[in-house]
Amino acid sequence: xxxxxxxxxxxxxxxxxxLQVNKGELVGVAPSEGHPVSxxxxxxxxxxxxxxxxxxxxxxxxxxxRNGKVESVSWVEALDHVAGRIKELIEAGKSxxxxxxxxxxxxxxxxxxxxxxxGLQTNNVDFSYHSICRPLIAGVExxxxxxxxxxxxxxxxxxxxxxxxxxxxxxxxxxxxxxxxKAVEKGARLIAIGPTRTQMARLASLHLQTAPxxxxxxxxxxxxxxxxxxxxxxxxxxxxxxxxxxLRRDLAGIKTTEEIRQAxxxxxxxxxxxFLMPPTSGQGDQPRKDAAAFATLAAITGHLxxxxxGLLLLxxxxxxxxxxxxxxxxxxxxxYQPIRDGRSQQRLQELWGKKLPSALGLDAESLLQSVxxxxxxxxxxxxxxxxxxxxxxxxxxxxxxxxxxxFVTPTVSAAHAVLPIASFAETEGTITNMxxxxxxxxxxNDPPGEARAxxxxxxxxxxxxxxxVSYGSAADILREIAQAAPRYAAMGQRMxxxxxxxxxxxxxxxxxxxxxxxxxxxLTSAEYPGVLACxxxxxxxxxxxxxxxxxxxxxxxxxxxxxPKGFVGMCRQDADKLGVSAGGQxxxxxxxxDTVVPVQINTDLKPGVLLVPYAFRxxxxxxxxxxxxxxxxxxxx
Amino acid sequence: MQPTVYTIEKPDITKWLESLLxxxxxxxxxxxxxxDVVFSTITSPAQVLWDFENALHPPKQFVLPQTxxxxxxxxxxxxxxxxxxxxxxxxxxxxxxxxxxxxxAFLTRMQEMEPADASSLRRANSLTLISLACNTPCPLGFCVxxxxxxxxxxxxxxxxxxxxxxxxxxxxxxxxEAAVSPAARLFRAPTEAEVAERKKLExxxxxxxxxxxxxxxxxxxxxxTGRVQDSLWEKISDWCLECGGCSLICxxxxxxxxxxxxxxxxxxxxxxxxxxQYTAFTLEASGHNPHEQRKDRIKRRFFHKVSAQxxxxxxxxxxxxxxxxxxxxxxxxxxxxxxAAIRKGKWHE
Numbered sequence: 001x002x003x004x005x006x007x008x009x010x011x012x013x014x015x016x017x018x019l020q021v022n023k024g025e026l027v028g029v030a031p032s033e034g035h036p037v038s039x040x041x042x043x044x045x046x047x048x049x050x051x052x053x054x055x056x057x058x059x060x061x062x063x064x065x066r067n068g069k070v071e072s073v074s075w076v077e078a079l080d081h082v083a084g085r086i087k088e089l090i091e092a093g094k095s096x097x098x099x100x101x102x103x104x105x106x107x108x109x110x111x112x113x114x115x116x117x118x119g120l121q122t123n124n125v126d127f128s129y130h131s132i133c134r135p136l137i138a139g140v141e142x143x144x145x146x147x148x149x150x151x152x153x154x155x156x157x158x159x160x161x162x163x164x165x166x167x168x169x170x171x172x173x174x175x176x177x178x179x180x181x182k183a184v185e186k187g188a189r190l191i192a193i194g195p196t197r198t199q200m201a202r203l204a205s206l207h208l209q210t211a212p213x214x215x216x217x218x219x220x221x222x223x224x225x226x227x228x229x230x231x232x233x234x235x236x237x238x239x240x241x242x243x244x245x246x247l248r249r250d251l252a253g254i255k256t257t258e259e260i261r262q263a264x265x266x267x268x269x270x271x272x273x274x275f276l277m278p279p280t281s282g283q284g285d286q287p288r289k290d291a292a293a294f295a296t297l298a299a300i301t302g303h304l305x306x307x308x309x310g311l312l313l314l315x316x317x318x319x320x321x322x323x324x325x326x327x328x329x330x331x332x333x334x335x336y337q338p339i340r341d342g343r344s345q346q347r348l349q350e351l352w353g354k355k356l357p358s359a360l361g362l363d364a365e366s367l368l369q370s371v372x373x374x375x376x377x378x379x380x381x382x383x384x385x386x387x388x389x390x391x392x393x394x395x396x397x398x399x400x401x402x403x404x405x406x407f408v409t410p411t412v413s414a415a416h417a418v419l420p421i422a423s424f425a426e427t428e429g430t431i432t433n434m435x436x437x438x439x440x441x442x443x444x445n446d447p448p449g450e451a452r453a454x455x456x457x458x459x460x461x462x463x464x465x466x467x468x469v470s471y472g473s474a475a476d477i478l479r480e481i482a483q484a485a486p487r488y489a490a491m492g493q494r495m496x497x498x499x500x501x502x503x504x505x506x507x508x509x510x511x512x513x514x515x516x517x518x519x520x521x522x523l524t525s526a527e528y529p530g531v532l533a534c535x536x537x538x539x540x541x542x543x544x545x546x547x548x549x550x551x552x553x554x555x556x557x558x559x560x561x562x563x564p565k566g567f568v569g570m571c572r573q574d575a576d577k578l579g580v581s582a583g584g585q586x587x588x589x590x591x592x593x594d595t596v597v598p599v600q601i602n603t604d605l606k607p608g609v610l611l612v613p614y615a616f617r618x619x620x621x622x623x624x625x626x627x628x629x630x631x632x633x634x635x636x637x
Numbered sequence: 638m639q640p641t642v643y644t645i646e647k648p649d650i651t652k653w654l655e656s657l658l659x660x661x662x663x664x665x666x667x668x669x670x671x672x673d674v675v676f677s678t679i680t681s682p683a684q685v686l687w688d689f690e691n692a693l694h695p696p697k698q699f700v701l702p703q704t705x706x707x708x709x710x711x712x713x714x715x716x717x718x719x720x721x722x723x724x725x726x727x728x729x730x731x732x733x734x735x736x737x738x739x740x741x742a743f744l745t746r747m748q749e750m751e752p753a754d755a756s757s758l759r760r761a762n763s764l765t766l767i768s769l770a771c772n773t774p775c776p777l778g779f780c781v782x783x784x785x786x787x788x789x790x791x792x793x794x795x796x797x798x799x800x801x802x803x804x805x806x807x808x809x810x811x812x813x814e815a816a817v818s819p820a821a822r823l824f825r826a827p828t829e830a831e832v833a834e835r836k837k838l839e840x841x842x843x844x845x846x847x848x849x850x851x852x853x854x855x856x857x858x859x860x861x862t863g864r865v866q867d868s869l870w871e872k873i874s875d876w877c878l879e880c881g882g883c884s885l886i887c888x889x890x891x892x893x894x895x896x897x898x899x900x901x902x903x904x905x906x907x908x909x910x911x912x913x914q915y916t917a918f919t920l921e922a923s924g925h926n927p928h929e930q931r932k933d934r935i936k937r938r939f940f941h942k943v944s945a946q947x948x949x950x951x952x953x954x955x956x957x958x959x960x961x962x963x964x965x966x967x968x969x970x971x972x973x974x975x976x977a978a979i980r981k982g983k984w985h986e
Contacts, residue, residue: 001678001698005670018675018694020703028703028910030694031882031965034671040693041967043880044915051909054704055898174878178967181876185969185985202875550896550909554917562924 003030004444007431008038009103009424009545010045012315013153013175014433017042019050019425019444026050026425026444037153037437043174045540048551050425056548057408059420060449075450079457082375082417083464085400089373090120094399096373097124099364100328102317103545104378104454105429105441107477109319109326110334110484111458112377116361118354119465123330123339123361124371127323128384131364132537133315136279137324139291140313143299143514147336148321148487150435151274151310157182158308161270163222163263165215165294166194166201167278168536173314176276183274189266193218195533195611197604206263211609212533213282213629216290216520223247223297223517224254225264234268241299243515250517273303278314281533281629283523292516299513315434316538322432325485330361335485351483352467365626368394374401375461377454378421380409383542386534386628388618404457406447407544421454422447424545428474429455438488524608528590528631532568532610532620537628539615556615566619569602569611570634578636585637592625596637610634640791640807643817643824644831647802654682654731656820661727661765664699666692676730687799690775691734693964695888699728700744700761703885705908707756710897722905724760729816732769736778736959738793739785740888741766743953747891765812767795772838774846777960779973781843782851785957788839798835805835851972853943853954856979861945865979870932872984873970877935881912882965883972884938889955892918913938939975 003018015038020028029050033040062078063070073081089096098116100109109127116125137147156162156179170177177200184190184203192204193215201207208218226235227248256264267273275298280287295304295311303309315321327334333356337344345356362370368381368391381391395401395414403415406423421427426447432438447453459471471477482488523531540546541556568586580586582601587594588610597612597619605611610632612620617628624630645653657663662678665685669675674692676699679685711718730737745761748754771778771787780786789796794813798805805827808814817824859865884890894911897904911918914935919928928934941947942955962971969985978984 001664003669003675003677018669018673020698022702026704028698030675031886032669032671032673033693033964034673036671040964041880042882042965043878043967044912047881047885050704055896170878174880174967177878181878181968185876199875199878550894551911551915554915554920558917558920558924 002444004442005032006424006442006444007439008042008046008049009318009441010049011173011175012318012320012434013037013173014318014431014435014437014439015042015046015175016439017046017049021444024445026054037433038175041175041178045546045552048549049545051549051551052407052545052547053423053425055550056544058448058451059405059408059412059418060451061420062450063418065416075452078417078419079460079464082402082419083461085417086120086373086375089400094372095124095370096120096122096375097362097367097371098375099367099377099379099381100125100127100323100326101378102127102129102320102323104319104323105427105431105474106319106322106326106438106481107429107474108377108454108458109323109328110477110481111455111462112375113327113334114352114467115375115458115462115465117348117356118352118467119462121357123357123359124367125328125361126330126364126367127328128364128379128381129317129320130323130329131385133279133320135285135287136277136291136313139288140295140311142292142516143295144304147313148436149304149310150312151308152435153179155272155308156180156274156312157186159183159188159270159272159274161189161191161266161273163191163267163273163275163297164193164200164204165277165280166192166198167280167314168198169276169314170199172278172316172536172538176312176314180276191263191266195605195609196535196602206259208259208263209606211523211531211606212611213280213286213523213531214520215280216282216286216293218260219290219293219297220251220254220517220519221256221260222264222267223293223300224251225256225260226268226297226301227251228256228261228264231264231268235300235302241513241515247296247300247515247517250519254519267297268301272306272308273301274309275303275311276314277311279316279537281537281627282520283627283629286520289516289518289520293518296515296517300515304513313434318433319431321434321436322430325432325487326481327485330363334481335487348484351480354467368398372399374398376401376403376411376415377458378405380411380542382410383539386537386617386624387626388621390621404454406451407548409544419457420447420449420451421457422451427453430478524631528633530608530610530632530634532588532590532612532623532630532632534614534617534624534628535611536614541615559613559615563598563616565598566612566616567598567600568620569600569605571605571607571609572601572603573607574634575599575601578634580636587635587637588620588623588632589635590623590625590630590632592630593622595620595622640809641814642827642832643806643808644827645804645806645824647804649823650804651682653820653823654685657729657731657816658682660819661729663729663731664696665731685732687732687769691736691959693886693961695740695886695959695961696730696733696737697740697744697888699730699764700741701757701891703910705756705893706898706905707908708906710904710906712902721756723756725763727763729765729767731767732797733766734959735768735770735786735789735793735796736780736957737888738766738768738789739957740959742792743889743951743955743957744891746951765794765816767797767813767816768793770796770798770839772799772842774842775960777963778958779846779851779960780958781846782853783954783956783958787842798838800831800834803831805831851956851958851976852980853956853976856976857943857945857948857954859979860940860943865936866982867932869978869982869984870936873975873978874931874935876969876985877914877931878967879914879916879931880967881914882967883962883970884912884914885910886961886965888957888959888961935970935975939979942972943976943979
């Protein structure tokens with residue numbers, strides 16, 4: 001029995017454990033007491049992390065589809081075929097693009113970006129989850145100038161006040177929820193903002209219940225609360241921030257409630273306060289503005305840069321941070337530097353020996369709608385994007401898709417060529433958690449069949465597009481990343497090859513804080529008086545690491561069987577008013593269209609709010625449009 | 638059997654381990670990354686740890702692996718053939734702690750109940766347990782409350798006690814004798830003073846328990862007579878994140894699920910660890926789930942662990958006081974915390 005230390009591949013907390021291997025097969029997971037993040041604790045996903053690579057539908061041979069026939073081919077043939085088809089499309093003047101993934105390593109994502117920019121000469125590079133977290137990151141950047149600075153999960157346990165925008169933290173980030181729980185046990189004041197009375201909301205000292213998409217109203221209320229004359233003398237940090245007077249003026253008209261004033265006082269008077277925010281839903285630009293207001297609240301109360309205090313962005317998937325840092329974004333270069341940043345451009349051109357494309361690229365959603373050739377690295381747009389199954393239809397019109405993945409996914413099924421790569425359990429590489437901690441994957445066994453490490457396959461593709469650098473190992477790529485992304489510069493020396501041996505992403509120079517807050521526009525109207533929203537912007541059930549795990553897939557599969565037509569949750573009061581009971585049908589109408597869907601009663605909801613599980617968003621796709629929140633009218637069907 | 642007692646000098650331990658390595662797979666606590674202690678197959682006596690806090694991952698994996706192939710199903714024309722898979726590898730668990738000796742005994746007793754589980758029993762029968770008594774109890778352990786340590790008076794194959802320059806070796810079974818006999822020349826009869834010293838160490842260890850205590854008796858009375866209010870389970874359930882760690886890590890938990898793994902044209906039917914804390918654990922094919930609410934699952938777990946009904950059947954509470962659930966709990970619902978809440982009828986108040 002062998003125990004191989006590695007990093008958890010699920011959420012962005014970045015726990016560590018040992019993969020246990022017996023006679024070349026994964027047999028289990030053992031926790032690590034000494035791991036700096038998890039310290040012996042794992043969530044249900046972590047405990048079953050070995051299952052998907054062992055039990056899953058794995059890709060074993062390179063496959064190409066020629067004239068409607070899928071053939072198993074050699075690696076050389078497959079790589080030549082893929083490169084040939086993409087070149088044909090480029091020569092024909094058609095657009096091509098690349099999707100990276102938070103399920104892939106930093107090294108793989110970095111090479112995906114390099115392949116797009118230096119090889120295919122396009123900025124059409126993104127990853128599906130980016131469309132969900134982009135507004136959150138952008139809003140925080142507006143205030144702080146960067147998105148990366150974060151408190152650690154361990155610091156969180158010593159907070160005196162925790163402000164949580166609740167998107168079911170207990171399910172999305174159990175390790176972070178544990179820290180919140182420990183802090184509450186020690187007497188911290190937890191303030192939860194969200195539409196449902198979730199587990200975290202029940203543990204909170206104060207649950208500020210709000211409709212989905214209206215979190216901004218509460219945040220603005222809190223801003224007005226901390227600017228109240230009784231507290232304003234405490235927020236000396238604010239005078240150092242730009243935009244302070246404008247902020248005071250903008251918030252002058254907001255009336256605060258007793259609850260809000262109490263919460264504001266807890267935030268201001270805390271020596272250590274944590275601000276936790278996941279991606280939120282909202283119309284138009286609202287999620288970005290909400291994130292900016294949230295960061296402003298942390299800045300103005302002096303909790304940014306104070307040891308043990310600060311922001312924690314609750315990114316959904318293990319390596320979202322790494323995919324961003326590697327420049328897997330149409331408008332960002334490695335280091336998440338803006339594409340127009342002259343110094344970054346020059347550095348990369350020297351490093352890659354190629355001129356970079358200047359035209360802005362397309363984001364993941366637009367890529368699916370418009371490119372003719374697509375290289376997909378371990379991403380699966382239908383399971384990640386709010387547009388759900390409509391992404392399958394979008395992919396069907398793409399002339400040539402090549403999928404690099406370890407597992408069979410809907411994207412792999414839609415692809416014209418498949419390049420099998422190693423799963424997290426069989427590869428070397430690093431991922432960056434939401435704290436900015438860079439940690440290693442270690443290969444516990446060999447990939448199945450002819451599958452190869454993803455970085456090797458991407459390096460081969462790069463070579464076919466004349467971006468030839470030969471890498472002997474994933475560590476060679478990491479060394480190149482250190483040159484490409486300044487924030488990863490000092491990392492090489494600090495990370496040894498052994499164990500988890502982590503390093504942190506460097507903070508960039510801190511600019512002046514810029515405060516922002518804008519009152520959200522009204523969402524509902526007389527015509528559409530209700531709000532329909534997806535309840536969490538992540539669908540673990542369709543993620544191959546959950547779907548292929550016998551233990552973890554049960555909940556999702558039973559939900560699919562129990563609710564073949566999906567459902568929306570509404571409070572009893574609303575259901576009674578419409579005259580429907582659980583299992584009955586309602587007709588939902590929005591500006592986008594209408595649909596009929598079954599109802600389940602959710603006693604935690606406020607009147608006027610309809611929640612649909614993210615996994616069931618396709619059942620209300622006609623009403624939701626492309627977003628994850630919309631104003632609706634509900635009627636008995 | 639009445640234990641036979643020997644003494645072995647510390648410098649001779651290496652030779653003894655070498656003789657054991659010749660005859661069996663020897664598994665012992667070894668140092669891993671970040672100061673972790675992990676049970677692992679050793680190739681050299683130098684790997685074995687002697688001064689350590691017990692490994693977080695219990696050695697039950699060597700009786701009941703997390704993924705346990707039990708039969709292979711082969712296609713033969715129109716028929717299927719089923720062949721059992723037995724693991725008769727001779728294994729020695731060296732320097733295991735006494736809580737784990739008790740845990741493995743508990744699991745074996747369960748597997749022996751009709752219908753007996755041949756696959757697990759053969760693995761257990763091939764296993765020799767050589768324990769190292771705890772002169773210093775671990776900080777979160779409470780084995781003294783469950784009669785499973787720090788010293789045992791039976792149930793082990795061999796129990797070692799560190800007497801300074803030497804170890805006292807109490808041999809409690811034929812498997813234990815078989816582990817000593819190839820190196821018999823290294824062992825001698827103990828002096829009276831050595832036997833007395835072991836008693837003294839046991840008494841001292843019993844008086845040195847740390848922060849955790851777990852008073853099962855009054856909790857058992859309350860839980861067996863239905864005197865735990867539902868609202869208490871509901872409150873506790875808000876402090877659980879349903880990781881399943883408590884049951885996966887528990888030396889006495891054995892619940893599993895069954896899946897077939899496709900390999901080389903055959904199916905390997907595997908038993909895989911499951912946790913009664915997972916929503917889907919009791920999910921029925923109809924979609925009905927008798928324990929849909931987390932509070933019901935937690936209540937069920939502690940009823941199984943602590944009620945008189947199971948105590949009568951198993952002869953002990955379903956806990957060996959190892960304290961692992963305190964360490965892995967991704968929440969605050971570990972055994973000592975819940976037992977205290979049951980006794981007091983209060984949670985975080």
